[in-house]
Amino acid sequence: MTATLPRPVHRAAPRLRRDRRRWAWGLGAAALLVWSLAGAGSSGGGVVNPGGTAQLARFAAAAWDPALDAPYLGVLARSVLVTVAHAAAGTALALVVGAAGAVLVSRAAGGRRWAARGLLAVPRGLHEAVWGLLLVNVLGLDPWVAVLAIGLPAGAATAQVFAALVDEVPREAYRALLAAGAGRPAAALYGLLPPAAGGLLSYAAYRLECAVRSAVVLGMVGAGGLGYQLALSFASLRWAQVWTAVYALAALSLLAELGGRAARRRLAAPPPSPSERRDPVLTAAAAGTVVLVGWSAWYLALSPASLVSAGTAEQLAYLSAAAWPPATDGGLLRTVAGLAVDTVQVSVLAVAVALPGALLLAGPAARAERPTPARRVTGALVRGGLLLLRTVPAPVWALVALFVLRPGVLPGALALAAGTLGVLGRLAAEVTEELDPRPRAALAALGARPVGAWLYGVAPRAAGPVLAHALHRWEVAVRDTVLVGLLGAGGLGALLATELATFDWAAVTTVLAAVVVLTWAVDVVSDRARAALR
Amino acid sequence: MLRLAGVTVRYGGTAALDGVDLTVAPGERVALLGASGAGKSTLLAVANGSVAPTAGAVRVLGGSPADRRVRARVGTVHQSLELVGRLRVVHNVNAGLLADWSAARAAWSLVRPQGLPEVLAALERVGLADRAFERTERLSGGQRQRVALARLLVQRPDLVLADEPASALDPVLADRALTLLGETAAARGGALVAALHDPALVRRHCDRVVGLAGGRVVLDRPVAGVSAADLGGLYGAVP
Numbered sequence: 039m040t041a042t043l044p045r046p047v048h049r050a051a052p053r054l055r056r057d058r059r060r061w062a063w064g065l066g067a068a069a070l071l072v073w074s075l076a077g078a079g080s081s082g083g084g085v086v087n088p089g090g091t092a093q094l095a096r097f098a099a100a101a102w103d104p105a106l107d108a109p110y111l112g113v114l115a116r117s118v119l120v121t122v123a124h125a126a127a128g129t130a131l132a133l134v135v136g137a138a139g140a141v142l143v144s145r146a147a148g149g150r151r152w153a154a155r156g157l158l159a160v161p162r163g164l165h166e167a168v169w170g171l172l173l174v175n176v177l178g179l180d181p182w183v184a185v186l187a188i189g190l191p192a193g194a195a196t197a198q199v200f201a202a203l204v205d206e207v208p209r210e211a212y213r214a215l216l217a218a219g220a221g222r223p224a225a226a227l228y229g230l231l232p233p234a235a236g237g238l239l240s241y242a243a244y245r246l247e248c249a250v251r252s253a254v255v256l257g258m259v260g261a262g263g264l265g266y267q268l269a270l271s272f273a274s275l276r277w278a279q280v281w282t283a284v285y286a287l288a289a290l291s292l293l294a295e296l297g298g299r300a301a302r303r304r305l306a307a308p309p310p311s312p313s314e315r316r317d318p319v320l321t322a323a324a325a326g327t328v329v330l331v332g333w334s335a336w337y338l339a340l341s342p343a344s345l346v347s348a349g350t351a352e353q354l355a356y357l358s359a360a361a362w363p364p365a366t367d368g369g370l371l372r373t374v375a376g377l378a379v380d381t382v383q384v385s386v387l388a389v390a391v392a393l394p395g396a397l398l399l400a401g402p403a404a405r406a407e408r409p410t411p412a413r414r415v416t417g418a419l420v421r422g423g424l425l426l427l428r429t430v431p432a433p434v435w436a437l438v439a440l441f442v443l444r445p446g447v448l449p450g451a452l453a454l455a456a457g458t459l460g461v462l463g464r465l466a467a468e469v470t471e472e473l474d475p476r477p478r479a480a481l482a483a484l485g486a487r488p489v490g491a492w493l494y495g496v497a498p499r500a501a502g503p504v505l506a507h508a509l510h511r512w513e514v515a516v517r518d519t520v521l522v523g524l525l526g527a528g529g530l531g532a533l534l535a536t537e538l539a540t541f542d543w544a545a546v547t548t549v550l551a552a553v554v555v556l557t558w559a560v561d562v563v564s565d566r567a568r569a570a571l572r
Numbered sequence: 573m574l575r576l577a578g579v580t581v582r583y584g585g586t587a588a589l590d591g592v593d594l595t596v597a598p599g600e601r602v603a604l605l606g607a608s609g610a611g612k613s614t615l616l617a618v619a620n621g622s623v624a625p626t627a628g629a630v631r632v633l634g635g636s637p638a639d640r641r642v643r644a645r646v647g648t649v650h651q652s653l654e655l656v657g658r659l660r661v662v663h664n665v666n667a668g669l670l671a672d673w674s675a676a677r678a679a680w681s682l683v684r685p686q687g688l689p690e691v692l693a694a695l696e697r698v699g700l701a702d703r704a705f706e707r708t709e710r711l712s713g714g715q716r717q718r719v720a721l722a723r724l725l726v727q728r729p730d731l732v733l734a735d736e737p738a739s740a741l742d743p744v745l746a747d748r749a750l751t752l753l754g755e756t757a758a759a760r761g762g763a764l765v766a767a768l769h770d771p772a773l774v775r776r777h778c779d780r781v782v783g784l785a786g787g788r789v790v791l792d793r794p795v796a797g798v799s800a801a802d803l804g805g806l807y808g809a810v811p
């Protein structure tokens with residue numbers, strides 16, 4: 039009898055192979071970050087200005103003591119209506135533009151996406167405030183200025199995101215429908231849209247919230263409403279009034295957010311209904327939205343006639359002639375190039391600061407299924423903090439940062455990081471909320487610690503979407519850098535403001551072209567990075 | 573091993589389980605039978621603590637299924653597997669060791685897989701050693717089912733719960749999967765409770781049959797005493 043010994047298996051042992059492409063992207067990101075940090079450090083001299091701490095303290099203290107006198111509240115209430123009307127009409131325009139644009143740029147539509155992408159890069163490359171300043175020169179002081187300034191860039195951004203959301207849906211169902219003989223539109227309707235619907239609606243709600251912020255920013259550059267009041271109070275150092283305006287703004291954002299969330303919940307988990315009737319709550323919400331947009335158009339006295347009047351056409355023709363060809367003298371180009379480098383560094387640092395913060399806060403900010411009272415309170419506090427961070431416009435954060443920091447890359451980066459953290463924290467929380475809870479529950483059921491269950495059950499699935507959001511915020515940060523500059527913090531924005539003030543249209547074109555090219559380049563890089571993440 | 577007393581689970585108006593009494597002793601291999609929607613998955617979820625009963629009491633291995641140390645000794649193959657597609661196979665399998673690991677070790681393992689010999693041995697037993705470092709979402713349905721099985725093997729549980737663990741496997745692999753589950757339970761003197769649909773598998777691998785209908789236990793006897801008529805009644809007559 040021969041004993042059989044277990045023989046070693048002579049097969050090439052499988053090895054862990056890293057995904058080279060993703061490592062390359064990771065290294066690239068690290069290099070970009072180091073370069074930006076070097077830029078922030080090299081502004082020379084100290085970066086801290088200790089003289090401003092007293093002012094900062096007074097500003098912070100006023101948070102607990104906002105202005106509540108009747109006349110100011112009355113003024114504020116009227117500004118709120120203007121801002122709401124701007125935001126609602128702007129969002130409506132953005133969603134229409136976005137849905138149409140998404141069809142053009144989505145991968146499902148195939149072919150012409152690079153051309154379409156290029157077309158969208160122009161409207162979305164420019165900040166709302168820049169659009170506002172340009173449109174004022176064409177339309178004069180018309181209510182359309184604010185609506186178009188919100189709707190055009192937001193529409194282009196929406197198109198991009200709608201397309202990305204549809205592209206990120208797993209393709210199996212869609213391909214199965216195509217294989218079964220369905221046409222492309224029908225297959226998309228049944229195989230791509232339903233899984234993406236939650237994300238699309240969520241983004242539409244987020245767009246409304248953004249529109250509130252855009253409307254405020256436009257107010258700061260002169261379109262009236264809440265932003266105008268905020269700028270006025272800030273300029274006259276009335277901190278108590280600033281905070282009242284900020285709280286009003288936060289309340290508005292919260293309303294937009296809660297409305298969107300409720301609608302999203304309702305769509306995701308409709309109450310059981312035996313009949314074929316539509317959900318009455320959703321129907322009412324849709325009708326309410328239509329009424330709100332109608333009211334906005336009426337309240338602002340939007341008239342299509344002013345868009346196509348002879349005066350408008352004449353002004354447009356004059357500006358086009360003055361703005362072309364763009365200025366190309368060496369001095370200007372060198373200045374623009376230098377400022378463009380600053381802009382990239384500011385935006386990279388903003389995202390680099392915001393992303394870890396967002397990841398840390400996403401857990402507490404996400405709504406738990408069965409929360410304890412303590413969990414409920416921390417959740418509400420974190421969500422409130424994030425709301426405040428993203429509600430206060432970046433230029434205000436920049437002014438606050440300038441109390442204690444010397445002008446340069448750092449204050450700009452911190453100001454943008456605040457808003458980016460506010461948005462990214464919320465988006466990351468939503469990503470984790472929308473994940474199927476069962477894999478994590480399965481790990482909890484086999485005795486994993488909460489951290490372990492999160493690392494294996496949640497993090498791998500959330501990482502891709504959160505990084506995709508972060509990359510998208512990077513694009514937004516580039517545009518916001520221009521806005522912060524426009525209101526005085528230097529950079530490309532300040533240059534643009536000077537040229538607009540002196541009606542140097544040829545130079546304006548040069549700077550705008552630089553901004554558009556920069557945003558477009560960032561967009562291409564971030565799109566490639568997102569593809570590597572899939 | 574496992575004792576349910578008067579366990580009821582309600583989802584809104586419907587009762588998924590309705591006053592279930594069930595005791596499983598060490599060494600037993602119990603087949604859970606019942607039509608779709610009868611409550612098999614719910615019963616297993618109550619046993620591993622992922623669903624808390626609306627009424628009634630649950631004791632598992634002498635403790636509460638909410639206790640992490642008890643949970644570490646209960647292994648489950650879930651009906652929908654609950655693997656993370658984006659993770660590599662090794663990581664989904666070593667997740668079975670998470671109960672023993674510190675948070676730091678769990679995190680480090682995502683970079684450099686820990687417990688690799690055990691994980692590869694478990695994958696060898698389910699015939700997937702050569703796919704260890706692939707992304708789980710690239711595997712076929714039956715292969716994924718075997719990954720979930722490997723996760724349970726590395727966990728070395730005392731009580732093995734399996735929810736249709738062979739539904740996506742060919743007959744040979746299905747037989748092998750149930751053998752592995754039975755061996756895992758037996759290795760530590762534990763018990764196996766498996767929701768199954770295939771009478772042949774039930775006869776070969778189990779010694780007791782518990783039949784559920786409409787959330788109630790309607791049949792409970794040794795496998796030898798179960799007739800074809802009993803099974804017919806179980807699947808035909810949902811109240």
Ligand SMILES: Nc1ncnc2c1ncn2[C@@H]1O[C@H](COP(=O)(O)OP(=O)(O)OP(=O)(O)O)[C@@H](O)[C@H]1O
Nearest residue numbers: 583587588606607608609610611612613614615651
């Ligand atoms: N999370 C849930 N929410 C609402 N109802 C549920 C939930 N889980 C199960 N149910 C209901 O409880 C009942 C029993 O479900 P269960 O999953 O236990 O059945 P099952 O016997 O495992 O069926 P199958 O063989 O199809 O897997 C079903 O009517 C189901 O609709």
Ligand SMILES: [Mg+2]
Nearest residue numbers: 612613651735
């Ligand atoms: Mg089931």
